Amino acid sequence: MSKRAEPIRAVKGTRDLLPPETWSWQKVEDGARGVFQAYNFREVRTPILERTELFARSVGADTDIVTKEMYTFEDRDHESLTLRPEATASVVRAYIEHGLFNERGIHKLYYMGPMFRRERPQKGRYRQFYQIGAEVLGSDHPAIDAEVLEMLLLFLERVGLRSFTLLLNSVGCAKCRPEYVKVLRRALGSVKSTMCVDCQRRAESNPLRVLDCKVEADQPIIAKLPSILDHLGPECRQHFDRVLAELKQRGIPYEITPRLVRGLDYYTRTTFEITSSALGAQNALLGGGRYDGLSEMLGGPPAPGIGFSIGEDRLVLAVEEAARSKEAPTQELKDAALAAYVAWLGDPALGPASELARRLRRQGLSVEIGYEPTKLKKSLGAASKLGARFAIIIGDGELASGRYQVKDMSTGGQEEVESARIASYLKGRIQESGARIQHYETLIPGP
Ligand code: HAM
Numbered sequence: 001m002s003k004r005a006e007p008i009r010a011v012k013g014t015r016d017l018l019p020p021e022t023w024s025w026q027k028v029e030d031g032a033r034g035v036f037q038a039y040n041f042r043e044v045r046t047p048i049l050e051r052t053e054l055f056a057r058s059v060g061a062d063t064d065i066v067t068k069e070m071y072t073f074e075d076r077d078h079e080s081l082t083l084r085p086e087a088t089a090s091v092v093r094a095y096i097e098h099g100l101f102n103e104r105g106i107h108k109l110y111y112m113g114p115m116f117r118r119e120r121p122q123k124g125r126y127r128q129f130y131q132i133g134a135e136v137l138g139s140d141h142p143a144i145d146a147e148v149l150e151m152l153l154l155f156l157e158r159v160g161l162r163s164f165t166l167l168l169n170s171v172g173c174a175k176c177r178p179e180y181v182k183v184l185r186r187a188l189g190s191v192k193s194t195m196c197v198d199c200q201r202r203a204e205s206n207p208l209r210v211l212d213c214k215v216e217a218d219q220p221i222i223a224k225l226p227s228i229l230d231h232l233g234p235e236c237r238q239h240f241d242r243v244l245a246e247l248k249q250r251g252i253p254y255e256i257t258p259r260l261v262r263g264l265d266y267y268t269r270t271t272f273e274i275t276s277s278a279l280g281a282q283n284a285l286l287g288g289g290r291y292d293g294l295s296e297m298l299g300g301p302p303a304p305g306i307g308f309s310i311g312e313d314r315l316v317l318a319v320e321e322a323a324r325s326k327e328a329p330t331q332e333l334k335d336a337a338l339a340a341y342v343a344w345l346g347d348p349a350l351g352p353a354s355e356l357a358r359r360l361r362r363q364g365l366s367v368e369i370g371y372e373p374t375k376l377k378k379s380l381g382a383a384s385k386l387g388a389r390f391a392i393i394i395g396d397g398e399l400a401s402g403r404y405q406v407k408d409m410s411t412g413g414q415e416e417v418e419s420a421r422i423a424s425y426l427k428g429r430i431q432e433s434g435a436r437i438q439h440y441e442t443l444i445p446g447p
Pocket of ligand 1 (some may be wrong): 307
């Protein structure tokens with residue numbers, strides 16, 4: 001007997017998403033598209049592969065992402081390329097490259113897709129993970145900041161999340177931040193020798209990054225460092241106050257968190273994160289903020305911007321957790337059932353059976369049909385295993401009369417329906433029962 005080849009496994013930190021879990025992913029993505037479109041955001045798709053310099057310049061050469069986590073390699077023509085660790089830099093690059101700034105007004109763009117960071121994998125943290133994000137380019141108005149947060153909260157509500165916290169901060173701008181960095185560097189002078197090696201280095205090169213440190217022993221030291229909110233310039237202070245007022249007007253609760261400087265260098269003014277207790281240690285569901293100088297850093301014209309990225313892996317975990325704890329109806333997360341299974345008996349019935357399946361599918365109904373000849377009992381067994389709402393039985397008698405048997409799989413009741421009327425009959429019965437059936441019309445978000 002020949003030896004079986006060694007199976008090949010997925011790369012560490014990456015994973016396969018299988019049905020029925022993919023159903024939750026689709027629900028979340030459909031919800032995002034619906035809500036984002038309501039706010040007039042349009043989709044952008046940028047490449048997964050970018051020049052390394054894009055991230056070094058925008059995310060920052062001293063950040064954990066750039067120094068430790070990027071998948072960077074030299075291409076065959078010796079160019080350094082990187083699998084994108086985030087998408088904001090790519091969106092701004094595309095905005096500049098395609099001259100979108102030449103069109104008047106603001107640009108509202110959203111995206112979803114895989115990102116890559118070589119972190120230590122654990123629950124909610126992967127090396128290939130997915131983000132759903134949105135960016136607004138072309139305005140620094142504080143009402144935009146509040147509107148972006150309003151949209152985010154509507155989306156979280158729509159996917160069934162209730163318990164989360166919005167953390168908010170302002171990190172100042174290129175004018176006022178250098179002064180704060182000086183104060184911070186001074187304060188770090190006397191304590192840095194007691195901190196982790198990364199903080200010792202950052203205290204010199206980029207003191208703001210000390211505030212992102214995750215090392216437990218450093219936390220009490222970091223808690224005593226001066227707050228950026230005490231060092232905002234008058235314009236940044238005014239901007240932040242107006243953001244807070246806009247949030248209050250919209251009834252959006254928040255917690256001001258002066259240490260929230262976020263792990264990327266491009267931020268200015270508003271920064272935020274939403275955390276969820278359902279997530280455990282990796283509790284940041286999403287993060288975002290303003291990046292008013294990023295376009296210039298990437299060689300573009302001034303184009304203030306703000307956006308966020310939701311960790312989709314974490315969002316799905318939190319949504320499923322919320323459903324389990326009855327925050328949201330559990331049924332919502334189950335894979336939707338099949339509308340019908342077509343069971344045919346005897347060779348002459350196969351043609352009409354596949355013709356019926358084709359007609360129903362063209363009407364948007366989800367239908368399965370087996371092509372191996374089987375006994376009725378086995379076909380009904382398959383229908384039930386697939387969770388079909390109805391089985392349609394076609395044998396010699398049905399072929400002769402043109403009226404097929406439609407069996408309700410939940411009650412066992414059976415009715416004869418004229419072949420041409422089956423699609424409308426099924427739709428009517430499904431609507432009556434309020435059952436959730438896979439149907440492509442239902443994928444278009446409702447009101
Ligand atoms: P970020 O905070 O680096 O921000 O990432 C946003 C979210 O992505 C995190 O809150 C988390 O939910 C998820 N995430 C990050 N790393 C991982 C991982 N290894 N595994 C699973 N999930 C992860 C950004 O990426 C910015 N581009 C956000 C932004 C958009 N700022 C302005 N516009």
